[in-house]
Amino acid sequence: MALKDRKKRSRWQNRHFYQAVIHAMAGLVTVYQEERNFRFHCWSALVVLVLTTYLRLSWQEGLWLLLAIFMVLGAEILNSTIENIVDLATGDRYHPLAKKAKDMAAGLVLLTAWLATIIGIVILGPKLIQIL
Numbered sequence: 001m002a003l004k005d006r007k008k009r010s011r012w013q014n015r016h017f018y019q020a021v022i023h024a025m026a027g028l029v030t031v032y033q034e035e036r037n038f039r040f041h042c043w044s045a046l047v048v049l050v051l052t053t054y055l056r057l058s059w060q061e062g063l064w065l066l067l068a069i070f071m072v073l074g075a076e077i078l079n080s081t082i083e084n085i086v087d088l089a090t091g092d093r094y095h096p097l098a099k100k101a102k103d104m105a106a107g108l109v110l111l112t113a114w115l116a117t118i119i120g121i122v123i124l125g126p127k128l129i130q131i132l
């Protein structure tokens with residue numbers, strides 16, 4: 001038996017798979033409600049998906065766009081998670097390590113956003129130019 005399985009679980013921890021799924025869904029709802037940037041990326045993703053159906057992309061092109069969308073949303077969730085943990089640890093105090101951690105997490109979002117922009121331009125750019 002793995003060490004993790006033998007560990008006594010706290011009252012509030014997941015006991016069943018369906019509880020883990022419900023908590024994960026609650027996490028998505030929370031990040032959507034609390035993070036303005038996450039909401040912005042969700043609505044941008046919707047616009048891209050609508051464009052995708054309108055432009056009749058191949059499934060490979062659609063898959064690349066989907067990958068880019070989920071990559072940015074995932075990075076945004078990780079960024080928010082790190083922000084919450086840092087705030088939990090520092091409260092209202094300024095700390096140079098808190099700054100480093102938050103800035104680096106924000107840097108991750110920036111990197112994924114840049115890559116998503118490149119993927120978007122390469123896939124959607126030529127088709128939009130054709131239409132215009």
Ligand SMILES: Nc1ncnc2c1ncn2[C@@H]1O[C@H](COP(=O)(O)OP(=O)(O)OP(=O)(O)O)[C@@H](O)[C@H]1O
Pocket residue numbers: 035037079083090091092093094095096098099102103106
């Ligand atoms: N406790 C702290 N100590 C030092 N610097 C901090 C601290 N909290 C925040 N900062 C600095 O302020 C910046 C913004 O932090 P904040 O918590 O407001 O993130 P945010 O604006 O909510 O991020 P996002 O726009 O991604 O949601 C951080 O990137 C960091 O440079």
